Amino acid sequence: MVQSISANALTAVSLFDFARRQLIAIGGTQGVLQLFVVPRRLKRRVLNELTSFTTYTEREVKRQEFVISRWNMRDQEKMEKEAETKKQAGVAPAVQLTEDELLQKEAAEYQEYLKEEHAFLRSLGLIEEEPLNGLA
Structure with a gap:
């Protein structure tokens, strides 16, 4: 189950337990407070939930690092390609004095x-x- 919460950064998350319900309150940078009812099947902890969540967050951190490294590599390739194009066109690079x-x-x-x-x-x-x- 995926729930889109906000386009803005989240600043606070709190859980509230009542007799028959469990609520989660989420606050964002724009001052918006959103309340969600936690489904009953999510109230109980699943076996190995902590390890699953930990591996998920580690995988996402690695994915983010990979994406950033690919962006940097693409930018470098783009700059090299532009320099090669200018060189082939006969445009001299700026001389450093x-x-x-x-x-x-x-x-x-x-x-x-x-x-x-x-x-x-x-x-x-x-x-x-x-x-x-x-x-x-």
Whole structure:
């Protein structure tokens, strides 16, 4: 017997025994409390119920780990396939620059910015025609 309880995470489960009935109360993250009547045949413990339940939970944990590992493997395969497709299409992968190369590139970009700023200020007449120190 399978009972769908909630699409949200369960936060509390409690059992209540009455004279002729046994109820199970289940609370979720949305604040919803649901009461279920436990069928009579489920009131008595079945032989080896604890071991059966333990093996079931262990099997489900292993299945979940397997599914996650397959997802990771599929993602890796997908990335490798995309890289191979790009390689065949002639798209070069992004080059990783070293720290020194990055500093040189940023310094060159900054010098270019200073030259453009100097030319702009000169065109507005805000500075004279003398060259900027170290740029001419």
